[in-house]
Amino acid sequence: MSSQGPPPEEFELVLPPFAPGALEGLGDSAFDDVPLAEAIDVGDGGDDPAIAFRRTLGMFATGVTVLTTRIGDQVHGMTANAFMSVSLSPPLVLISIDRRARMIGMLHEGSRYGVSVLSQDQAVLSDFFARRAVEGVEPEFVVVHDTPLVDGALAHFVARIVRSYWGGDHSLFLGQVEYARYGEGEPLLFHGGRYERMSREPRLFSQLPQELLDQLLLRGHEVTFPAGEIVMTRGEVSDTLMLLTSGSVRVERPGRTMSLGAGNLVGEIEVLNPGPGRMATITAEEETTAIAVTRAELLEGLAADPRAAIALLEILAGRFRETG
Known part of the structure; x- marks a missing residue:
């Protein structure tokens, strides 16, 4: 793992911690209540609602990110496209992680995660962090706020987890952004179960x-x-x-x-x-x-x-x- 400082042409958000009470009420909503399981109407999408639902979600084009954290000297990363902005003031982002993923046990309120937005020439890194068989790939990282980020990515975020939520078979982690930078290039896109180019x-x-x-x-x-x-x-x-x-x-x-x-x-x-x-x-x-x-x-x-x-x-x- 490379431990050099962040690359040039960056900006950093230097933010004070949330004031006492600033996040009060975020968890006091129906979002905390587990809804009853109900069958969904998938129209003419097929006999298997789960498959139809997944394919329908796949019609929403997204970028591709690598989520990272560090435990001791060990870097842990995974590919994800369930990443979104939540608020500009205060600056908040949200990630969604499958409960079966190993990273689930590494994230908790107060810990940090990194988000690296991949460029269109980094599909091989997406495959690598998705645990697909990729030979000869050795990702490099920069470390910011004690958090590893994929070197050469189109954009970087470091966020400190301020809330975690139940999300069905996923867990949701709301993060206060402490660092952000972006560079030039085109993003790697994902649509319909495959990579796309812009x-x-x-x-x-x-x-x-x-x-x-x-x-x-x-x-x-x-x-x-x-x-x-x-x-x-x-x-x-x-x-x-x-x-x-x-x-x-x-x-x-x-x-x-x-x-x-x-x-x-x-x-x-x-x-x-x-x-x-x-x-x-x-x-x-x-x-x-x-x-x-x-x-x-x-x-x-x-x-x-x-x-x-x-x-x-x-x-x-x-x-x-x-x-x-």
């Missing part, structure tokens, strides 16, 4: 069929090329497809040169037949970002949704008409 380029969603776009965003990873860098070289053997998300590239092939911007695919023919090598040399005209998808990832996505395969075939047919 795009600020609306053309991406108008130029590509949604079925194909969904698979590329789900399975790809972001890469950035500075102006003048070669993205692909004619003749090289490579099996990567790229979806341009910002910037532009110059495509040079014998007898033809053209520019392509955000929303376009490059390498879509070679990803399906990499043997003969790249058909063109492609250079970044300005700083350019792209979502890169390997042949194996693409084939997995096409198998998962045959409509994506049809969409890709339509794009390839259009390319052949253009060259013809």
Whole structure:
């Protein structure tokens, strides 16, 4: 565990403890009463209400966080998307944790927890703290107010627990925020049981069929090329497809040169037949970002949704008409 101070470009909330009586009444409500269990109406959501309820909740898009605390020299962390702001004055946040989680026994009123909001390139850390099998991952931490936080996260909070509540099969921990910082970047999103990416380029969603776009965003990873860098070289053997998300590239092939911007695919023919090598040399005209998808990832996505395969075939047919 790294024990260096917090990263630069941060701000810290230096707050006095709550004044006596400031939180009186927070626990004196019907929220403390355990409601009777009742079957819920799930409409046409299926025969199993529990599954239908879970899937319905999954339609609410959230960010992804890693919750952390420290016991002695041991860091404990878990992935969670049940995190919310409660109040600006006083600054309060709330987390919800499954009662089966090991962290439940480590949190109590007066203790602290950290919340690290993950960026879209930190999905592997989300998997790691969700106890999924991830090889070669060694998360690093910064320590603030004796609380570990995931290094490189998009935002950080440290909160001291001032109330805990019953929440059915979860426990709720209301925390007074003692530290907060944020940086630049895009958040990792979770929706419908899978990770999603955020795009600020609306053309991406108008130029590509949604079925194909969904698979590329789900399975790809972001890469950035500075102006003048070669993205692909004619003749090289490579099996990567790229979806341009910002910037532009110059495509040079014998007898033809053209520019392509955000929303376009490059390498879509070679990803399906990499043997003969790249058909063109492609250079970044300005700083350019792209979502890169390997042949194996693409084939997995096409198998998962045959409509994506049809969409890709339509794009390839259009390319052949253009060259013809």
